Amino acid sequence: MTRLNGQRMDANVVVLGTDNVGKSALTVRFLTRRFIGEYGDIESLYTHNVVVDGREQTLNIWDAPYSQDLSFESLMCEKRVQWADGFVLVYSICDRASFNAVSRLIQTIKTTKDFLGLEKMPIVIVGNKRDLHHRRTVLSEEGRLLALSADCQFYEVSAAENYHSVLMVFHGLVDRIRESRVSAKKLAGIKGIVKSMSAVFTRRRTDSL
Numbered sequence: 001m002t003r004l005n006g007q008r009m010d011a012n013v014v015v016l017g018t019d020n021v022g023k024s025a026l027t028v029r030f031l032t033r034r035f036i037g038e039y040g041d042i043e044s045l046y047t048h049n050v051v052v053d054g055r056e057q058t059l060n061i062w063d064a065p066y067s068q069d070l071s072f073e074s075l076m077c078e079k080r081v082q083w084a085d086g087f088v089l090v091y092s093i094c095d096r097a098s099f100n101a102v103s104r105l106i107q108t109i110k111t112t113k114d115f116l117g118l119e120k121m122p123i124v125i126v127g128n129k130r131d132l133h134h135r136r137t138v139l140s141e142e143g144r145l146l147a148l149s150a151d152c153q154f155y156e157v158s159a160a161e162n163y164h165s166v167l168m169v170f171h172g173l174v175d176r177i178r179e180s181r182v183s184a185k186k187l188a189g190i191k192g193i194v195k196s197m198s199a200v201f202t203r204r205r206t207d208s209l
């Protein structure tokens with residue numbers, strides 16, 4: 001989970017999406033600025049230090065596999081939601097099924113988060129392989145609309161061709177994680193005030209009896 005000590009923040013990020021959408025390409029591009037083409041299909045956990053808006057961050061990034069087996073996927077989702085401070089959900093703009101899977105993943109994450117009683121989970125949706133626009137089957141508007149309806153951020157990128165847009169994805173998620181931490185702190189503060197006020201009133205009422 002996220003830790004804030006002064007200016008430094010640690011955050012856990014899960015990169016998720018169906019096979020072949022470019023999860024590893026996106027992650028490796030962010031970590032190394034490079035696109036190497038083939039990545040194998042091993043699950044990986046990386047730690048990376050970045051500076052966002054002048055503040056240092058340590059990101060733990062889990063490049064996670066996806067399962068078609070929905071019961072296994074929901075079990076895994078519980079583990080991931082417990083571990084994560086935010087999600088990068090990736091689809092390929094040339095693969096409609098991968099887009100539909102992102103839509104399902106958002107629902108599964110939200111249901112799991114509610115089940116675990118957690119606060120809002122920051123999510124960024126990424127339509128990858130923008131360079132293959134001649135093979136596009138998912139319109140940008142569809143991605144944008146999905147993000148709007150699920151209160152997520154949206155980016156279309158090409159991990160193959162562009163580092164900057166990939167950087168924006170991770171910086172965007174860091175911003176969202178920070179925002180959600182600030183609102184969680186405020187909420188905890190308000191809850192604390194309400195709790196102590198109701199304790200005072202309860203005491204007064206019992207004293208006057």
Ligand SMILES: Nc1nc2c(ncn2[C@@H]2O[C@H](COP(=O)(O)OP(=O)(O)OP(=O)(O)O)[C@@H](O)[C@H]2O)c(=O)[nH]1
Binds near residue numbers: 020130
């Ligand atoms: N043209 C193009 N190809 C890409 C892009 N991103 C990834 N690829 C290619 O898509 C294939 C899959 O990329 P990966 O990064 O391995 O995808 P993944 O989602 O991690 O795949 P799994 O390991 O199966 O889960 C590879 O051949 C990449 O070279 C992109 O932006 N544009």
